[in-house]
Amino acid sequence: MGGSRAQGHSHAPRECGLELASFFFKEGRQGRGRVQLCGPRLLGVAGLQCSSSLSAPPPVLQAGGFIGWFLASRKGETMLAVHFDQPGGPENLYLKTVAKPSPGEGEILVKVHASALNRADLLQRKGLYPPPEGASEILGLEASGLVAEAGPGCRGRWKRGDRVMALLAGGGQAEYVPVPEGLLMPVPGGLSFPEAAAIPEAWITAFQLLHLLGGVKVGETVLIHAGSSGVGTAAVQLSRLAGAIPLVTCGSLEKVQFAKKLGAAAGFNYKEEDFARGVLNFTKGAGVNVILDCVGGSYWEKNLSCLATDGRWILYGLLGGGEVQGQLLSKLLHKRGSLITSVLRPRDKKYKEELVRAFTERILPHFSPPGESPRHLAPVIDRVFPLDKIGEAHRHMEGNGNIGKIVLEMPLPP
Numbered sequence: 001m002g003g004s005r006a007q008g009h010s011h012a013p014r015e016c017g018l019e020l021a022s023f024f025f026k027e028g029r030q031g032r033g034r035v036q037l038c039g040p041r042l043l044g045v046a047g048l049q050c051s052s053s054l055s056a057p058p059p060v061l062q063a064g065g066f067i068g069w070f071l072a073s074r075k076g077e078t079m080l081a082v083h084f085d086q087p088g089g090p091e092n093l094y095l096k097t098v099a100k101p102s103p104g105e106g107e108i109l110v111k112v113h114a115s116a117l118n119r120a121d122l123l124q125r126k127g128l129y130p131p132p133e134g135a136s137e138i139l140g141l142e143a144s145g146l147v148a149e150a151g152p153g154c155r156g157r158w159k160r161g162d163r164v165m166a167l168l169a170g171g172g173q174a175e176y177v178p179v180p181e182g183l184l185m186p187v188p189g190g191l192s193f194p195e196a197a198a199i200p201e202a203w204i205t206a207f208q209l210l211h212l213l214g215g216v217k218v219g220e221t222v223l224i225h226a227g228s229s230g231v232g233t234a235a236v237q238l239s240r241l242a243g244a245i246p247l248v249t250c251g252s253l254e255k256v257q258f259a260k261k262l263g264a265a266a267g268f269n270y271k272e273e274d275f276a277r278g279v280l281n282f283t284k285g286a287g288v289n290v291i292l293d294c295v296g297g298s299y300w301e302k303n304l305s306c307l308a309t310d311g312r313w314i315l316y317g318l319l320g321g322g323e324v325q326g327q328l329l330s331k332l333l334h335k336r337g338s339l340i341t342s343v344l345r346p347r348d349k350k351y352k353e354e355l356v357r358a359f360t361e362r363i364l365p366h367f368s369p370p371g372e373s374p375r376h377l378a379p380v381i382d383r384v385f386p387l388d389k390i391g392e393a394h395r396h397m398e399g400n401g402n403i404g405k406i407v408l409e410m411p412l413p414p
């Protein structure tokens with residue numbers, strides 16, 4: 001069950017393969033500030049297509065201007081990070097040399113090996129979702145890698161070289177990211193860094209929606225919209241782990257079939273059938289106890305028609321818009337329904353630390369190798385893109401073609 005969508009992840013978009021990317025990054029490290037000069041030349045020699053990231057404008061540090069960049073680069077304290085100068089399309093994305101962060105009080109500096117893409121990155125790139133106050137401007141809500149350094153005041157739980165994954169408010173799509181120590185988790189045994197990077201945001205969101213907000217119980221039915229999305233594939237598996245019965249909606253037969261293999265008891269292609277009717281048929285007219293809804297506006301009426309009495313409708317995204325016209329309140333009241341909303345990224349550190357602790361204790365052990373836990377969980381990876389193909393990764397997500405997570409892999413360490 002679960003696992004990568006294809007055995008051994010698809011590394012399809014690798015015209016500018018990892019080896020070359022690795023070489024390129026090493027070159028960048030040896031001669032800080034040479035990124036713009038050596039990138040296109042290297043690619044030209046290799047006869048490969050030049051990505052927007054590698055033909056980017058000259059590297060300029062986010063803070064400190066030219067002098068700051070010059071001093072930092074002399075001390076070797078720079079790193080590469082995903083960046084855009086203007087909000088807009090994926091073509092605006094490139095890798096930029098920025099100051100390497102230092103871990104603050106209670107923070108661990110992680111050398112990132114992999115990160116993953118989230119819808120929030122797409123919105124932030126378009127200028128529609130600024131990072132919460134105090135969070136990094138760099139994209140990336142999750143990362144996996146090795147502990148590089150502990151900041152002052154850390155409690156000694158993590159030591160240099162530990163394999164970790166992190167839930168972030170930003171900053172994951174860079175060579176280094178500082179993380180409050182309470183937002184780190186150990187990489188479950190046997191998982192690679194790309195697999196681990198696919199866990200924090202999607203799985204912790206799904207865990208929070210199902211348990212903290214949805215209060216899901218054994219035997220209850222859960223309708224999961226976008227059932228083959230990153231969050232959806234996690235929610236299907238977590239529903240089964242909780243002894244609940246997951247149903248999904250998806251935009252294609254292939255996605256429905258994949259979700260069923262993961263554990264969905266039934267699936268409905270919303271483009272070809274009325275999912276509310278399908279849910280009512282499946283539940284013999286009772287409706288579902290919980291709906292995990294990242295679609296919103298376009299689904300509200302169908303959601304209410306297939307919600308069980310006393311059901312919980314958990315709204316956590318607005319892929320189908322935020323506008324509602326009609327008798328929402330009277331229909332909700334008629335079902336004695338609860339409408340609960342949630343956005344994880346701007347929650348405070350204390351809340352997230354509690355969530356990460358609960359997830360670590362209750363869920364992480366189930367990622368252990370099959371056979372070692374009663375129900376084996378696995379992140380689903382759609383594709384792995386090298387970081388310098390960040391624009392392609394965004395386009396892929398915007399095309400809604402992914403089943404599971406889109407992962408970004410860093411260059412191999414020198």
Ligand SMILES: NC(=O)c1ccc[n+]([C@@H]2O[C@H](COP(=O)([O-])OP(=O)(O)OC[C@H]3O[C@@H](n4cnc5c(N)ncnc54)[C@H](OP(=O)(O)O)[C@@H]3O)[C@@H](O)[C@H]2O)c1
Pocket residue numbers: 117118119120201202205226227228229230231232249250251252255294295316317318319320321342343344345397400401402404405
């Ligand atoms: N509130 C939070 O704390 C939180 C945290 C994480 C994620 N999210 C939200 O959760 C959602 C899923 O995130 P993800 O990273 O798992 O996404 P994802 O892997 O990119 O998958 C999203 C899928 O949603 C479906 N979709 C897109 N537009 C749709 C529409 N108008 N109507 C119905 N389905 C649509 C598409 O699949 P089909 O082909 O099946 O249509 C698409 O592949 C996003 O909206 C994201 O912003 C919220």
